[in-house]
Amino acid sequence: MAKLRRELDDVRSIELDNAFYVEDGTWIESLTVASSAAFDPEAVLADISGVSLFYSSEIPTASDDLEIRRLTILATESYPFILSLVLRQETIPNRIVLQNGVFEVVVTARDWEQFRAMADEVKDTLGEFELLSVTQNEEPGEPLDSGRLTEVLVSKLTDDQLAVLETAYNEGYFDIPRETSATDLADELDIAQSTVSERLRTAERTLLELIYGPRD
Structure with a gap:
């Protein structure tokens, strides 16, 4: 590597x-x-x-x-x-x-x-080791292979949703505090702010459904 x-x-x-x-x-x-x-x-x-x-x-x-x-x-x-x-x-x-x-x-x-x-x-x-964090869980989690998760996620999202998510992530929209706004994202993508918000919510809902399953 x-x-x-x-x-x-x-x-x-x-x-x-x-x-x-x-x-x-x-x-x-x-x-x-x-x-x-x-x-x-x-x-x-x-x-x-x-x-x-x-x-x-x-x-x-x-x-x-x-x-x-x-x-x-x-x-x-x-x-x-x-x-x-x-x-x-x-x-x-x-x-x-x-x-x-x-x-x-x-x-x-x-x-x-x-x-x-x-x-x-x-x-x-x-020669070097740094402990960043420790958590206590009942379940150990899956061994490696998280790259498959990436393939699953991108296959469930549309190109427009991916574009908004990637731009939002790269521009620091999800950082705390935020480094950009929905208005700035709209200008960057040349779409309406309402469209940015809609695509973000739809993409986030899709990701949550993959984790928790669809709502009844």
Whole structure:
């Protein structure tokens, strides 16, 4: 993931959706790559030693300055591979994403002692570890593969809804405090403010229905 990031100048994030160990340090990995510019996966990976492209598919977006691709690759990863460190302590990896040069990892552990053992191994092996937050849940969450969620979400939204959502997100509409207004979004998209509000509400309702199911 780190090598791929160095090859892509306009990368926004690289998420590890799934990985399977083969043998002799070789992994089959599924990655979701978000970039601000179009890129040729085969050409990019050709410059990375020990990595070959198995399959590539584009996830549709409504934005002209965002390309999302799901890559399946064969990679020879020298130890330590961050997924190995998580699995060695029998914690469940829920999310592994490389963004802004930093790996953000979400895991589920049975208890604090198990989590501490994993954290200590990550720090001892990689040299750095920062705990951002801890929550206590009854359910552990799904192991990795959140990239599939992205595909499901964009397939349920229209191009117009995606355009409004992406513009709103990129312009800071959902930040606290907001960095832009619905009026500014309307000007950016060259549509009426009422249309912006309608598409935002419709998109949000669609996303909530995916989580909670349709209302009776």
